[in-house]
Amino acid sequence: MAARSERLEWGGGGLHWLARLFDYKPFLIFMCLLPAVGLLVVFLTYPLGLGVWLAFTDARIGREGEFIGLLNYELLFGDRIFWMSVGNTILYTVVATAGKFILGLWLALLLNRHLPFKSFLRAIILVPWIVPTVLSAIAFWWIYDAQFSVLSYLLVDVLGWRDTYINFLGDAWNARWSLIAANIWRGIPFVAISLLAGLQTISPSLYEAALLDGATPWQRFRYITFPMILPILAVVLTFSVLFTFTDFQLVYAITRGGPVNATHLMATLAFQRAIPGGQLGEGSAIAVAMIPFLVFATVFSYFALARRKWQQGESNE
Amino acid sequence: MPGLTRRDTVKLGLGALAAGSMLSTGTLRAAVPVKDVPIPDWPIEEGATLRVLRPSKFVSADEIWFRKNTEKFTEVTGIPVKLEFESWEDLRPRTAVAANVGSGPDVIVGWSDDPFQYVDKLRDMSDLAAYLGEKYGGWWPLAERYGTKDGRWISIPYGAAGGRVVYRKSWVNDVGYEDVPSDLDGFLDLCRKLKKAGHPPGLALGNAVGDANAWTHWLVWAHGGAMVDENDRVIINSKETIEALKYGKALYETFIPGTESWLDANNNKAFLSEQIGLTQNGISIYFAAKNSDDPKLRELAEDIYHARMPIGPVGFPTERSLVVNAMIFDYAPYPNAAKHYIRFMMEKEQYDPFLINCIGYWNHPLKAYDESEVWKTDPKVTVYQHIMKDSLWDSYKGSLGPASQAVLADFVMVQMVAAACTGQVTPEEAAAEAARRASRYYKS
Incomplete structure (x- = not known):
């Protein structure tokens, strides 16, 4: 109380109301939030809103658009390449995320054991995640090159298992699987390290108790490890789905959407139409069309996996 | 060189040093014929500085x-210039941002x-284009095509890069x-024998901005096909196009495997590592x-030769080229300084050594440079000489836009x-699909 009155006196009569204002908790909360809200509005809400607006216009590069309602979406609805990109994006997201999770979880379980050079190994598996995407894309571009692929070289010239070089990026399905493999390689460390963090929070006493009860390794995984890391699994899954769904650099650098659009994702198609093609309205419409998928993926992984009572401090029945 | 001494150099202070350095470089053995035209006296703005953006180099001498x-x-001139080089993919987005933001x-x-x-x-460039055109013997047709809109000059074409047959002699x-061979049948026969x-x-069939566009346009145009007619009506679904696609398929069958994924750098790599012969x-x-x-590699260069792409049933050359144009936007605070910069870069004291050192990578838009040492x-190198003289423009036969x-x-x-060559669809289906896709953009 003494400190308070002292502060008011120090502020002088003129600042009296200001000091009281800052002591008012709702106002203070508002002021503290303001910078963060400002950043979000300027760098997230405004561009997103602008994108949604552009999708309703026929804006082109160098020309303001006019409102044309849903025409962009109607055009996209009849566009086979757009639907192919939707299919590619879903395939890419589902397969790559599943791959990242299975391999990432496996890697996390291995790293959770007592291995020699444990810290060193944990550090080194982060490399694919740390390297800038474009650099790893260029590495994969060489690995998948039609003439200079190291994989083709191994299989044909060293081992002699094949007669012809593998057409990694020239065939539609080969190209899709090649890109998915590259994406999985890149995404594993994120999943593995996050899950490893989750694994380390599990108390060893649980495993000791299970061992005394004679639980098999599978039972220990199924009834202790898995439920205990489920909350973190949900969060990581959500992030991973979002990253994969919106991937752009890997595909753009390796195939640029080819061969004949077979690997276009919605993100790359939106860019190609909007910037090199100059059709800002149509490109925005493709980008906006990604939002429902993203919301659905987020809501699904969140509600399906994360809404457990014990996360809110209650016991799980 | 009488043109140099009589220039109105005092007013602008340009050219004096240029003449000096020309003597010292000694590269200008062949004379580029110049008409005596006074330098326009656009007053340079007080305190002018310039920022210049251009595509990144593809050959080192360019930069x-x-x-x-x-x-x-x-x-x-004393005008400081900040030069920026932008990668080919990012140049268009950056231009777009500058234009939209102003x-x-x-x-x-x-x-x-x-x-x-x-x-x-x-900015209107008509006066600058008139000056350069008069001084250097006029503009090549492709320069006029890319530089003018309804008779008004909107940009100064700086040069063009074009594709020719590159082969191992x-x-x-x-x-x-x-x-x-300069005919299609002979060319196909040669490719079969090389295989x-x-x-x-x-030849690249992936989404390669430069290489794939270059030869596929040549292929369709050589057979008399085109995306649109003179009135911008889509005419790609024609029997000429289908003939072109059939020929393309036969040609593709001679290619090294994997070209359907090739981007712009692949054919360079494959050629220099002796995987392909043409x-x-x-x-x-x-x-x-x-x-x-x-x-x-220097030894390999001895065996590298160039030729014009074969001429098809249409009876004239149908190569495509990549043109770069110097533009000044309305927002530029020092338009006269910018115009003088473009003018200076196009003058022979600067442009000729540039051409010579790029050994034919860039082609000249002004006719007088035909006499340049480089050709x-x-x-x-001479095979690349007339890219701006007889290449076709991107939207042939229609308008650019x-x-x-x-x-x-x-x-x-x-x-x-690519779809027709690889046999994913028949030539008829490929042409119909292309017409459908093009019509979406030419709708209005």
């Missing part, structure tokens, strides 16, 4: 000499049809040809081999040829 000439401009580089050397996106936002001779001899051709490219393969530190020393740019960026032509 070196562009920088040298720019530094010379600063020495002569602020950015004062001079943008942008891609071919970009000026037509921003017609209302560009000894391998072509081995299969019984003296050089590359049989183990030196197959390879491709279509700019002069960059020869340039890289000739200027390499590796004696093996006279190496017959292999947003629709043609969208169709090009969407790789409609490339993908039509």
Whole structure:
């Protein structure tokens, strides 16, 4: 109380109301939030809103658009390449995320054991995640090159298992699987390290108790490890789905959407139409069309996996 | 050189140093014929500074000499110039941002049809074009095509890079040809024989902005097909196109495997590592081999020859080229300084050494540069001489504009040829699909 009155006196009569204002908790909360809200509005809400607006216009590069309602979406609805990109994006997201999770979880379980050079190994598996995407894309571009692929070289010239070089990026399905493999390689460390963090929070006493009860390794995984890391699994899954769904650099650098659009994702198609093609309205419409998928993926992984009572401090029945 | 001494150099202070450095470089043995035209006296704005944006180099001399000439401009005029080089993919987005935001580089050397996106936002260049045209014997047709809109100059075409047949002379001779035939049947026969001899051709069919667009457009145009007619009506679904696609399929069967995933750099790599015996490219393969530190590559350069692409039933050459145009946007605060900069770069004291050192990678838009040393020393380079004289423009036979740019960026032509060549669809289906896709952009 003494400190308070002292502060008011120090502020002088003129600042009296200001000091009281800052002591008012709702106002203070508002002021503290303001910078963060400002950043979000300027760098997230405004561009997103602008994108949604552009999708309703026929804006082109160098020309303001006019409102044309849903025409962009109607055009996209009849566009086979757009639907192919939707299919590619879903395939890419589902397969790559599943791959990242299975391999990432496996890697996390291995790293959770007592291995020699444990810290060193944990550090080194982060490399694919740390390297800038474009650099790893260029590495994969060489690995998948039609003439200079190291994989083709191994299989044909060293081992002699094949007669012809593998057409990694020239065939539609080969190209899709090649890109998915590259994406999985890149995404594993994120999943593995996050899950490893989750694994380390599990108390060893649980495993000791299970061992005394004679639980098999599978039972220990199924009834202790898995439920205990489920909350973190949900969060990581959500992030991973979002990253994969919106991937752009890997595909753009390796195939640029080819061969004949077979690997276009919605993100790359939106860019190609909007910037090199100059059709800002149509490109925005493709980008906006990604939002429902993203919301659905987020809501699904969140509600399906994360809404457990014990996360809110209650016991799980 | 009488043109130099009588210039009105005092007023602007330009050119005095240029003349001096010309004597010292001693590279100008062949004279570029110049008409005596006074330098326009656009007053340079007080305190002018310039920012210039252009595509990144593809051959090293391009950047070196562009920088040298720019530094010379600063020495002569005292106007500081900040040069920015942007990668080919990112140049168009950066131009777009500058145009939309209304602020950015004062001079943008942008891609071919970009000026037509921003017609209302560009400074009129007619006086500069008139001066340069008069002094240097006029503009080549392609320069006029890319520089003007309804008779008004909206940009100054700075140069063009084009594709020619790049081949290994000894391998072509081995299969019984003296050089590359100029007719389609002979060309196909040569490619078949090269494949049989183990030196197959390879032309990009992936989404390669430069190489794939270049040869697929040549293919369709050579057979008389075109995306649109003179009135911008889509006419790609024609029997000429289908003939072109059938020929393309036969040609594709001779290619090295994997070309359907090739981007712009693949054919250069494959050619220099002796995997292919023939491709279509700019002069960059020869340039890289000739200027390499590796004696093996320099030896290879001896065997690299160039030829014009064969002429099809239409009876005239149908190559495509990549033009770059210097634009000044309305927002530029020092338009006269910017105009003088472009003028300075196009004057022979600067442009001629630039051409010579790029050994034919860039082609001249002004006719007088036909006499440049670069076209006279190496017959292999001379094949690239007339890119701006007789190449066709991107939206042939229609007009340049947003629709043609969208169709090009969407790789409609490339993908039509790729789909038909690889046998994913029949030529008829490919042409119909291309017409459907092009019609979306040419709708209004």
